[in-house]
Amino acid sequence: MSSDLSASALHWTQHLLDSCGIVSRELVQQLSPFGWDELFPVLKQLEQWGVVTRGLLVEGVGTLQFARREGIEAVRRPLPARAGNAVTVLAATDPANPFGLAADWPAARGAGFARKSGSFLVLQHGRWRFWLENNGRHIVDLTAPPDEPDAAARDAELPAALRDVFRALLRQQKLSKIKIDRWNGAPIAESPVADVLKTLGAERDNRSFVIWPSGLR
Structure with missing residues (x-):
């Protein structure tokens, strides 16, 4: 991958992380101009730098997902619960x-x-x-x-x-x-x-x- 394509792939990876919170193969296929094979190495590099964490972050979804480290607790936390029947x-x-x-x-x-x-x-x-x-x-x-x-x-x-x-x-x-x-x-x-x-x-x-x-x- 050329340096220009690498920079563009990194930009798209960061955009997906910021806008969707979780990045998976299915999400990349639907929203990104790059394929999973092109963005997966970028995600692995971000993981090595300590920027993202991989795992099964959404209950019931068996495919690999990535999310930023600082947002991982928010991703795993249940949706806001309120008192009573709200x-x-x-x-x-x-x-x-x-x-x-x-x-x-x-x-x-x-x-x-x-x-x-x-x-x-x-x-x-x-x-x-x-x-x-x-x-x-x-x-x-x-x-x-x-x-x-x-x-x-x-x-x-x-x-x-x-x-x-x-x-x-x-x-x-x-x-x-x-x-x-x-x-x-x-x-x-x-x-x-x-x-x-x-x-x-x-x-x-x-x-x-x-x-x-x-x-x-």
Whole structure:
């Protein structure tokens, strides 16, 4: 590899480390103009210099990954947990989200998983809870079927969980409102969650529901 190509490969390696936190073969194949065979020697050199550490950093992903030493604890640390039944809303494009790059998306019907702006993962109790597309226009409930043992408790948590999600989304995206068109692929007005949204202050807008910051309760 020429010195110019080496410098460019180093630049891309550092860019991937900074923007994604973890670098793996799959990530390189999707995002880098260089192949894994070209960036792997760069990662090995950075490892020898003490800049990065290699390992199986994402649980359930069996391929080799690299991350900066100073960020290794943050990579291994669980996503921020909050008290009670509060949720964690994570942008699909956030470097802390390994799905779609280092890990496969979960198996779920009706969810158009993609690392794109306006899409969000929602976790509760350390488990997948919702998938949001287009800043909440389509919401997919990723929980277990209704005959699961914890279904009753999960349904009881739904209003509080959605309230936390909407508040976080309004704050993070600096939105003036959230317009919801679909729930699990069905029109929101015809979905079983319609009454729950009304209790949260949602207003009907033709076949959509609108959540306003001032009306959220």
